[in-house]
Amino acid sequence: xxxxxxxxxxxxxxxxxxxxxxxxxxxxxxxxxxxxxxxxxxxxxxxxxxxxxxxxxxxxxxxxxxxxxxxxxxxxxxxxxxxxxxxxxxxxxxxxxxxxxxxxxxxxx
Amino acid sequence: xxxxxxxxxxxxxxxxxxxxxxxxxxxxxxxxxxxxxxxxxxxxxxxxxxxxxxxxxxxxxxxxxxxxxxxxxxxxxxxxxxxxxxxxxxxxxxxxxxxxxxxxxxxxxxxxxxxx
Numbered sequence: 001x002x003x004x005x006x007x008x009x010x011x012x013x014x015x016x017x018x019x020x021x022x023x024x025x026x027x028x029x030x031x032x033x034x035x036x037x038x039x040x041x042x043x044x045x046x047x048x049x050x051x052x053x054x055x056x057x058x059x060x061x062x063x064x065x066x067x068x069x070x071x072x073x074x075x076x077x078x079x080x081x082x083x084x085x086x087x088x089x090x091x092x093x094x095x096x097x098x099x100x101x102x103x104x105x106x107x108x109x
Numbered sequence: 110x111x112x113x114x115x116x117x118x119x120x121x122x123x124x125x126x127x128x129x130x131x132x133x134x135x136x137x138x139x140x141x142x143x144x145x146x147x148x149x150x151x152x153x154x155x156x157x158x159x160x161x162x163x164x165x166x167x168x169x170x171x172x173x174x175x176x177x178x179x180x181x182x183x184x185x186x187x188x189x190x191x192x193x194x195x196x197x198x199x200x201x202x203x204x205x206x207x208x209x210x211x212x213x214x215x216x217x218x219x220x221x222x223x224x225x
Contacts, residue, residue, distance in 0.1 A: 004151065033213060042199060042216035043152075087151065096167070097142075097214060099151035 002026045002098035006088050011106045012078055020073045020086050020103045028093015034062050034073045035087040037102065043087055047073065075105070083107045112136065113217035115200050120222045122194075129186045130220045132200030141183035142201040142214060145169065152199060158183055159205075187222065194224045 003025040012018040024032070031050040035043035049055055049064035049071060061074040075082055085102040092098060113134045122128045134141065140159050144152040154167030158177040172191025177183050183202075187194045198221075201214040 008149075040197075040219075040221075042218050045213045045215070048213060089152075095212075096154060096157065097152075099144075099153075101149060101151045 002090065002092060004088055004090055004098055004100035006086075006100040006103045008101070009104045009106070011108060014078055014080060014107055014109050016078050018075045018078060018105060020075075020088075020105070022071045022073070022088035022100055024069050024071070024088070024090045024100075026090050026092045026098060029066060030091040030093065030095055032062075032064055032071050033089040033091070033097065034060075034071075035089060037085045037087055039085075046086075078107050080107050080109070113200060113202055113215055115198075115217040115220050118218065118220060120220055122222070122224050124224055125189045127186055127188050128194075128222065129184050130198055130200075130222070132183045132185065132217055134181055134183075134200075134202045134215075134217075136202055136204075136215065137180070138202035138204050138215075139180070140203045140205060140212075141177065142203075143167075143173070143175065143183070143185045144199045144201065146197040146199060146219075155185065155198075194222060197221050 006022045034046040037043040047062040054063045059076045064071045085104050087102045088100040089097045142157040143155040146152050153169050155173050156175040158164035161180050164177050174186045199219045200217040203212045203214045205212050
């Protein structure tokens with residue numbers, strides 16, 4: 001089966017930086033996605049990595065190392081609206097997505 | 110507006126009753142998916158469909174059934190055989206399933222089903 005691990009919770013201060021790590025072991029790899037999910041709402045797409053390296057998109061960046069089975073999502077200049085759950089998802093060899101349990105980020109004033 | 114709609118947002122049913130959750134998309138996407146989300150757990154794939162009139166079981170298909178008679182619609186039936194049906198159900202769609210571009214999945218707003 002697929003195994004995707006990420007921390008359960010993280011807390012940070014407004015304006016700070018937070019890094020959410022994700023490690024995975026899957027049967028095949030065809031890309032890694034990060035989604036943001038506010039409580040009771042649908043997940044929304046944040047980023048996609050398929051090659052090693054860093055992808056930057058405004059305040060959010062995502063990094064991938066395929067050899068290490070590792071990714072992180074970096075959130076910079078944190079705002080209160082960034083308080084949400086962040087989901088790491090890996091597309092496997094059959095092109096299905098497997099999700100981690102999510103990391104709940106709480107931003108404090 | 111293009112998007113995915115799920116209705117209703119909240120649904121209550123008595124134990125032993127079948128219930129059908131609707132999912133409609135007007136994004137012209139070929140692939141559609143049903144996930145279940147429980148507290149403290151990741152999204153788990155129930156069923157997916159890559160094209161009309163075809164669908165495959167996901168990781169937790171037991172107690173569920175689907176149909177894909179139209180490209181834009183992918184209803185999910187939660188049957189009485191599903192032992193723990195109370196959950197948040199999310200429908201998603203993507204342009205395809207291969208590696209031509211991101212093919213990220215777009216999610217509907219979800220239906221929270223409570224079985225009493």
